[in-house]
Amino acid sequence: SQQGEEDPQALSIQEGENATMNCSYKTSINNLQWYRQNSGRGLVHLILIRSNEREKHSGRLRVTLDTSKKSSSLLITASRAADTASYFCATVGVSGGYNKLIFGAGTRLAVHP
Amino acid sequence: SQTIHQWPATLVQPVGSPLSLECTVEGTSNPNLYWYRQAAGRGLQLLFYSVGIGQISSEVPQNLSASRPQDRQFILSSKKLLLSDSGFYLCAWSRETSSSYNSPLHFGNGTRLTVT
Numbered sequence A: 001s002q003q004g005e006e007d008p009q010a011l012s013i014q015e016g017e018n019a020t021m022n023c024s025y026k027t028s029i030n031n032l033q034w035y036r037q038n039s040g041r042g043l044v045h046l047i048l049i050r051s052n053e054r055e056k057h058s059g060r061l062r063v064t065l066d067t068s069k070k071s072s073s074l075l076i077t078a079s080r081a082a083d084t085a086s087y088f089c090a091t092v093g094v095s096g097g098y099n100k101l102i103f104g105a106g107t108r109l110a111v112h113p
Numbered sequence B: 001s002q003t004i005h006q007w008p009a010t011l012v013q014p015v016g017s018p019l020s021l022e023c024t025v026e027g028t029s030n031p032n033l034y035w036y037r038q039a040a041g042r043g044l045q046l047l048f049y050s051v052g053i054g055q056i057s058s059e060v061p062q063n064l065s066a067s068r069p070q071d072r073q074f075i076l077s078s079k080k081l082l083l084s085d086s087g088f089y090l091c092a093w094s095r096e097t098s099s100s101y102n103s104p105l106h107f108g109n110g111t112r113l114t115v116t
Helices: none
Strands: A004-007 A010-014 A019-025 A029-037 A043-050 A055-058 A061-066 A071-076 A085-093 A107-112 B003-007 B010-013 B019-026 B032-038 B044-052 B055-058 B065-070 B073-078 B087-094 B111-115
Touching: A004 A085, A010 A019, A019 A029, A019 A085, A019 A107, A029 A061, A029 A071, A043 A055, A043 A061, A043 A071, A071 A085, B003 B087, B010 B019, B019 B032, B019 B087, B019 B111, B032 B073, B044 B065, B044 B073, B055 B065, B073 B087
Parallel strands: A010 A107, B010 B111
Antiparallel strands: A004 A019, A019 A071, A029 A043, A029 A085, A055 A061, A061 A071, A085 A107, B003 B019, B019 B073, B032 B044, B032 B087, B044 B055, B065 B073, B087 B111
């Protein structure tokens, strides 16, 4: 079963706008990770936020985590056409063992020039 | 730096034929290794993971098997492919650390398998 569920499933914006994607999960977590996938390629790790962190930044990316609501959001500011990709959240359960990341179905982001 | 190689990039195989996908990692030792499958427009399904040579854990009962003959080599196999085995197969590695839960995954570029 999927642990993380992204919302929306698809998002279409213009260059320069901000893009916000949300992720909800079901069980307690140690950390939550966001990945990006260009069409037909492997996933690339973007950012990891630990369960005791509330916000994290990396360049134009801002990730928030609300463990009380079991949700996270990924904000891409001043989007570019090159940001067009699918974005996935992934979580590891507290009792999961090893590093068994469970991925959601992803948000497909299209940034139009 | 670490790199991961996965091949072939695309594969078209008839139903009932065998399968062998290979993944190798360079620049690190004793990595955790993973095979995921991605259906079109969907998330990733964890198929197998390995924490060491000969140590394979299967997440989903299926027509596939995995082996790790060397520390940095991970192979996905099938004796007889089914139509439902079509998909995008991704190999990944992560560091073996004392806090494995916090290690990000590093993915290969995937193999697009079409079973006809």
